[in-house]
Amino acid sequence: MATQRRMLQSLAPAPAMTLRDRFVAVRHRWRTLLRLAAATSAAYAVSTHVLGHEQAFFAPIAAVIVLLAGAGLRQRLLVELIVGVALGVLIGELLILAIGRGVWQLGLVVVLTAAIVHFSGLAGLARTQAVNSAVLLATVIPAPGADNPALTRFLDALVGGVCGLAMILLLPRNATRDIAVEVRPLLEQLQRVLHGVAQALRDGDPARADDALDLARGLQGQVNTAINTAENVAEVASMSPVRWHQRREVARYAAVLGDIDNAIRDARVLARRVGTLLRLGESCSEQMHRSIELLADGVHLFEAGLDDSATQAEAQEELVEAVRLALESLTGQLTVNRAAVAAQVRSLAADVLFASGMTRDELDVRLDF
Template sequence: MSDRDRLPFRRLRLPRLEVTLQDRLTRVRRSWRMLLRIALSTGAAFAIATYVLGHSQAFFAPIAAVITLMGGAGRRQRVVFELVLGVAFGVLVGEMLILAIGRGAWQMALVASLTAVVAMLFNLRGMALTQAINSGVLLAAIVPLAGAANPAVSRFIDALIGGLCGFAMLLVLPRNTRRDIDEGLQELLAGLTGVLERIAAAMRSQDAQLADAALAEARDAQPVIESLHATAANVSEIVRLAPLRWKERADVERYAGSVNDLDNALRDARVLARRVASMLRHGERAPDGLARSVETLVEAVRIYADEYASSVDLERANERLVEASDLAMHAMAERLTVNTASIAAQVRSLAADLLMAGGVPRTALDDLLDVD
C-alpha cells in the first residue's frame, strides 16, 4: 500500500500539532449545512416566539434550537422530548419555589438543588435532568418584565418552538449521509489494511517488533471506530426521517449495519497482532500458509476499501476472505503449536467478521469457512 493510502491511519498516530488557516477554512466550508441550520433555526425560533407569540424574553427559543441541533448522534427525537419534558418540570418546580421564597442568592441555591432533587426522585435523567435544573435557575435569576406573560408558560412554549425549529432544519437540510459514512468506512478500512500489512510483514521477516507496531496501530484506531459508530447512528436517523435522504436508505442502512462487524474485525486484528508477536518472541517460525492467509486478508480489505458499495467487488472480497480462512486452517497441518493454532483461529474469526460486514448472514458462515 502506498504512503498516500496509509495517510488517514497515520494521522491517528502522529497528529499534526499545527492547524493551518487552509485547514480551518476547509472545515468551515464543509460545515456549511450545519451553519445554515443553526442560522435558520435560531432565527426562526426567536421570530416565532417574539413576533408571532409576543414573548418579550424569548431567549430560550433559539437556545433550545441549538441544543436540538447539537444533540447526540441518532437521538435527536429523544433530545426534543427530553428538552421539553425537562423544561416543563423545571418550570413547574422552580415557579412554585419562587412564588413561595422569592428571588436572591440563597433562593437561587435552594431552587437549583431542590429542582435537581425532585427531578431525580421522578427519575429524570440526562438532558431532561439538565434542562429541569437550568429552567429553575433561569426562572430564579431573571425578573420578568412588567406586563409580560407568565414566564413559566412562555419558557415552556419557547422550548417547544426551539426544539421543533431545530428538528425541522435537520429534516429540511440533512447532512450528506452516504458521503459521511463512506468517509468513515474508508478511514477504518485503510487503517485495518495497514495493520494487516504489518502483521504479514512481521511473519515474513520474523520481526516481533513489527508485530508490536501493528498492535499499536490497531489500538490507535479506536477513535476512528468511536467516530464511525456515532456517524452511523446519525446518518441512520437522518435517512429514516429526512425525505430528501429516503432514496439513500438502503445503502446507508447496509453501511451502518456493517460497523459493528468492522469493529469486531479490528479487535480481531489486535488479538492477531498480539499472538503473532508472542509467537515470534518465542522463536517460532510462521508457517508460509499463515503468512499467505494474512496477505490474502489484506487483498480482501483493499477490495472493500476500493468501492464498498459495489456488489461485484464485495463478492470478490468475500471469495478472498474464504480463501484466507482456508489457508490458515491448512497451515496448522504444516506446524501445529498453541500459537499457530491461535493465529489460524484468529484469521478465521477476522474473515468471518468481514464476511458479515459484506452482507453474508451468520448462519452461512460455517458452510463457507469449514475446511474440507
C-alpha cells in the same frame, strides 16, 4: 519488493491535520452551520414577533440543544426538553412567589428543584433543563409588563425545539456519504494493521507486531465515533423525507460497521498472537505470511468495492484464499500460537465476508477446507 514498500508506507504514522485540512473540515459542516443559523433565527423571530415575548432568549437555546443532540436522541430530546422546562418553571415560579428573588433564594430554589426533580424520577436532559429553568426564573427579572414568565419560557422551549427539528427535516445531512466517510478510513487502517502483522512475520520482528497491535488498539475511538454516526444518520434517514431513499443504503453501511468492529478486534488478537509467536522463536511457513497479505488485499478490495458487486466478489475470493493458505500452513509441527494465528485469520476473514453479504451457510461451505 512492491509489496514490502506498500507495507512500509501503510505503517507510516498518519499526518496531523494541517490548517487547510481544518478549513476543509469546516467547509464540510456547511449544513450544520446553516441549520444552526436558520433554526436559531427562526425560533427567536417566532417567539419575539409572533408570540410577542420580550425576552425570548430560550427559544434559540432550545433550537441549538436539539440540533446538536447526540445520535438517536432528537425526537426524545424535544419531549424531555419540554417536560424539564415545564417542571422547572412550575417549581421555580411557585418558590419565587413564596420567597422572592435574591442570593440565598437562588440557592434554595436550585436545591429544592433538583431534589423534587430527582424524587420524580426524571433524568438526563429533563433534569438539567428543570434546574436551568428554575435558575433563570430566579435570576432573570421579567421586563415590565411581560407575560407570565413560566408560560413564555415553556412556549419558547417548544418553539425552539420545533424549529430545530424542522431544520433537520428540511436540511438533512447526507446520510449515506457521512457514514461512508466513517467506514472507509476504518478499513484503510485495518489494512495497515494487517500489512504490519505480515511484515512482522516475514522479518521475524516482534516489535513490528507490537506496533500493529498498538495501531489496532487505537482504532476503538474511531469505531465508537463511526457507530454514533451510524445511529445519527439512521435517525436522519428515517425522519427526513428528503433522505428516505437512503434508508436501505444506510442500514447496509451500519451492518458493515458491526462486522468491521469485529474484524478490528480479531486483528488485535492476531497481532498479539504473532508477537508472542515471534518472541518464543517459533517459525511460520511462507504460506502464513502470504495468507495475511492476502487478508489485507481482501480488505482493500472490499473497501474499494463497497458500491461494486463485481469487486466484492473478487474480495471474497481473496479472503477465502487467505483462509485456505492459513490452514494449509499448519502442516508439520503444530503449536498453540500457530493454530491461534490461523484461527484468527479465519475469524477476521469471516467478519469481512459477512460484511460483503455472504451468509453463514455460504461461509461454512466456502471456508470448510
